Amino acid sequence: MTQHAQTTVPRIIRIALCGATLLFAFVPAVLDFAARQDTPAARLSDFAAQQRRNSSAIATILGEFRTNLSDMLFIKTERYLHGGVAYMPHIDADELAASGNIAHMTQTGEKAGQSDETTTSVSIAANDRKSSATAEHDDHHEEVSTLIRTPENDFRGVLGKLEREVKPWRDPRLPHEHIGGVELLPWYRLATLADPKNVRAYMIGAWWLKTLHTQQALREAVKFIEEGLHHNKTAFQLELMRGYILRELGEKEEAAKAFDRAVELAKQQRPAGGLIGRNWTIYNEEDALAACTMSALMRRELAANDTDGIKAALERLAMVKQEFDNMPALERLERSLRAQLETASQK
Amino acid sequence: MTGSTQSVTLNSAVGLLTRAHFLEVLRRREFYALVLLMGLYLVGALVIRIVGVEDAATAAFVLNLGLSLSFFFGHLMALLFAVRAIPDEIESRTIYPVLAKPLARHYFVVGKWFAAWVAGVFATSVLLLMGWLPAPHVSGLAAGTFIQALVLQTASLALLSALGVLLSVHWPKSVNMVVLIVLLLAGHRIVAAVRGQLPETLVGKCIDWLIRYIPDFGILNLIDRYTDGIPPLGIVDFSLRLFYAVAVSLFCLFWACYRFYRRAL
Numbered sequence: 001m002t003q004h005a006q007t008t009v010p011r012i013i014r015i016a017l018c019g020a021t022l023l024f025a026f027v028p029a030v031l032d033f034a035a036r037q038d039t040p041a042a043r044l045s046d047f048a049a050q051q052r053r054n055s056s057a058i059a060t061i062l063g064e065f066r067t068n069l070s071d072m073l074f075i076k077t078e079r080y081l082h083g084g085v086a087y088m089p090h091i092d093a094d095e096l097a098a099s100g101n102i103a104h105m106t107q108t109g110e111k112a113g114q115s116d117e118t119t120t121s122v123s124i125a126a127n128d129r130k131s132s133a134t135a136e137h138d139d140h141h142e143e144v145s146t147l148i149r150t151p152e153n154d155f156r157g158v159l160g161k162l163e164r165e166v167k168p169w170r171d172p173r174l175p176h177e178h179i180g181g182v183e184l185l186p187w188y189r190l191a192t193l194a195d196p197k198n199v200r201a202y203m204i205g206a207w208w209l210k211t212l213h214t215q216q217a218l219r220e221a222v223k224f225i226e227e228g229l230h231h232n233k234t235a236f237q238l239e240l241m242r243g244y245i246l247r248e249l250g251e252k253e254e255a256a257k258a259f260d261r262a263v264e265l266a267k268q269q270r271p272a273g274g275l276i277g278r279n280w281t282i283y284n285e286e287d288a289l290a291a292c293t294m295s296a297l298m299r300r301e302l303a304a305n306d307t308d309g310i311k312a313a314l315e316r317l318a319m320v321k322q323e324f325d326n327m328p329a330l331e332r333l334e335r336s337l338r339a340q341l342e343t344a345s346q347k
Numbered sequence: 348m349t350g351s352t353q354s355v356t357l358n359s360a361v362g363l364l365t366r367a368h369f370l371e372v373l374r375r376r377e378f379y380a381l382v383l384l385m386g387l388y389l390v391g392a393l394v395i396r397i398v399g400v401e402d403a404a405t406a407a408f409v410l411n412l413g414l415s416l417s418f419f420f421g422h423l424m425a426l427l428f429a430v431r432a433i434p435d436e437i438e439s440r441t442i443y444p445v446l447a448k449p450l451a452r453h454y455f456v457v458g459k460w461f462a463a464w465v466a467g468v469f470a471t472s473v474l475l476l477m478g479w480l481p482a483p484h485v486s487g488l489a490a491g492t493f494i495q496a497l498v499l500q501t502a503s504l505a506l507l508s509a510l511g512v513l514l515s516v517h518w519p520k521s522v523n524m525v526v527l528i529v530l531l532l533a534g535h536r537i538v539a540a541v542r543g544q545l546p547e548t549l550v551g552k553c554i555d556w557l558i559r560y561i562p563d564f565g566i567l568n569l570i571d572r573y574t575d576g577i578p579p580l581g582i583v584d585f586s587l588r589l590f591y592a593v594a595v596s597l598f599c600l601f602w603a604c605y606r607f608y609r610r611a612l
Contacts, residue, residue, distance in 0.1 A: 009608040013453050017601040024598035027591060028559035034587040194536045196543040231543060
C-alpha cells in the first residue's frame with residue numbers, strides 16, 4: 001500500500017518542462033556548432049606531446065596506468081610488436097611501424113627527407129619489403145632497457161631470475177625481435193573506433209595492411225584510410241597515405257590526385273616558412289615534403305616517356321615551390337631532376 | 348506576492364534539504380575514502396617533487412593526473428549522492444514526513460539535486476587542492492583555460508547530479524550507478540565510435556542526430572587542453588558548451604520533477 005498516490009503536476013513544472021525540452025531539442029545542433037569551433041590540435045593528435053609523455057620517467061613508473069586510452073593502446077601495440085617483451089617507453093611508433101632500420105620516418109611511415117627522385121621511390125619499396133616479414137633489425141640497433149632488469153642489475157637474485165623465466169624477456173643488448181605488425185591491426189582498429197580523430201592510428205593501420213601486398217589488403221587499406229578521411233577531412237597525411245596505397249594498387253591517376261589533394265591541404269595548414277611549433281610539428285613538415293615530392297614525381301610516372309615525365313615533374317615542382325617557401329629539399333629534388341633531364345636529352 | 352512567497356519557500360526548502368544532505372556527506376565514509384585515495388596521489392606527487400622532475404612533459408603528466416583524479420572523484424561523489432538521494436529516502440520511509448510538511452514534490456527533487464551538486468563541488472574543491480598544489484610547476488599553461496575548465500567541470504557536476512536524480516526516479520540504484528559511470532568515463536568515446544560507423548544515409552543521419560542527445564561529459568572536460576598548454580576556448584565555443592550543460596541539466600531536472608509527481612510513493 002502506498003502512502004502517497006501520484007499527484008497532479010503543477011502548471012509551473014509543465015511550463016518549465018516544455019521550455020527545457022525546447023532547449024534540449026537544440027542540443028545536437030549546439031554540439032555540431034561547438035565541434036566546428038574547436039580548431040587547435042587536441043592532446044590525442046599531438047604526436048610530439050605523446051612522445052614526450054611516453055619517454056618520461058613518471059610514465060615508466062606508472063606503467064600502464066594512464067589517463068589516456070590512446071596512450072595505453074600504443075603501449076600495447078609496442079609490446080605486441082616486441083613479442084610481449086616490455087621495454088622502457090621509447091615509443092616511436094612510426095619507426096616501429098616500418099620495422100626499424102631507417103633513420104627517421106614520417107608520420108605516414110614513408111621515408112622522408114629523401115629529396116631525390118630515385119631514393120624516394122626505391123626507399124618506399126625497400127621499406128615495404130623490410131616491414132612485411134618478421135624482421136629482426138640487427139643493424140642500426142639501439143639499446144633500450146627492459147622493464148624487467150637484466151641479471152647484472154637485478155638485486156632480487158633468484159626472484160628476478162624467476163620473473164625473467166616466467167615473463168617475456170629478452171636481453172636488451174640483443175636486437176629487438178619484431179613480430180608481424182599485422183597482428184596489431186585489431187588494436188589500430190580499436191584505437192580508431194575509440195577515437196575517430198586518431199589520425200596516426202589510421203595511418204599506421206593502413207601502413208601495415210599495405211605491407212601485406214595483396215589486392216584485398218590494399219583495398220582494405222584504402223577503405224580504412226577513406227574512413228579516416230571521412231572523420232578527418234583536413235588530415236593531409238591520410239591523403240598522402242591514400243596516394244601511396246593507390247600507387248601500389250596501380251591506380252596511378254587516382255594516386256596523383258590524392259597526392260595533389262594532400263599538397264592542397266598541407267598548404268592550407270602550413271605556417272609561413274614551415275615554422276615548427278605546436279600546431280605544425282617536424283612530422284607535419286616531413287609529410288608535407290613527402291606530399292610535394294610525390295605530387296611532382298607522379299607526373300613523371302604518368303607521362304608517356306621519361307623526358308616528358310621529367311619536364312612535367314619539374315613543372316609541377318615549380319608550382320609547388322611557389323606555395324611552400326623554405327623547403328630546401330624541393331630545391332635538391334629540382335636539381336636532381338634537371339640533371340636527369342640533361343642525361344636523358346643527351347641520350 | 349504569491350511568486351515571492353513561493354520563492355522564499357523554495358529557497359528555504361532547498362536550503363534545508365541541502366543542509367541535511369551535506370551533513371550526510373560528512374557523515375558517510377565515501378568522502379573520506381576518496382580523500383584517502385587522493386592522498387595516495389598526494390604522497391606520490393610530493394615524492395616526485397622531492398626527487399625532481401626531468402622535463403616539462405613529465406610535470407604536465409603529473410599535473411594532468413592530479414586534476415583528472417580530483418575532478419573524477421568529485422564527480423563520483425556527486426553521482427553517489429544523486430543516485431541514492433531519492434531511493435534511500437523512499438526505502439527508509441523518511442520521505443513521508445518530509446512530504447507531509449507539506450512540501451511540493453518538485454522542491455524535494457530540486458533540493459536533492461542541489462545537495463548532490465553542492466556535495467560534488469565541495470568534494471572537488473577539497474580534492475582539487477590535494478591534486479593541484481603538490482603537482483610540479485608547469486610553465487606555459489593558460490590560466491584562462493584553467494578557469495574555463497573549472498567552470499565547465501562545475502557545470503558538468505550539475506549535469507551529472509541532474510541526470511542521477513532523473514534516472515533514480517526510474518531505475519534501481521545499482522543500474523543507475525553503472526550507467527552513469529560508463530557515461531562519465533567512456534560515454535564520449537562510445538558515442539564517437541557509434542557515430543563513426545553510421546552510414547551517410549538519411550536514416551544514418553537521423554540516428555546520428557538522436558545519438559547526440561546522449562549526455563556527453565567529454566566536451567565539458569578541458570583538463571587535457573589545459574595541461575597541454577592549449578589557449579582558452581573562444582567565447583562562442585565556451586558559451587555553447589556551457590549552454591549545453593545548462594540545457595541538459597534543466598531538461599533532466601524538470602523531467603525528474605515531472606516524473607516524480609506522476610509516481611506513486
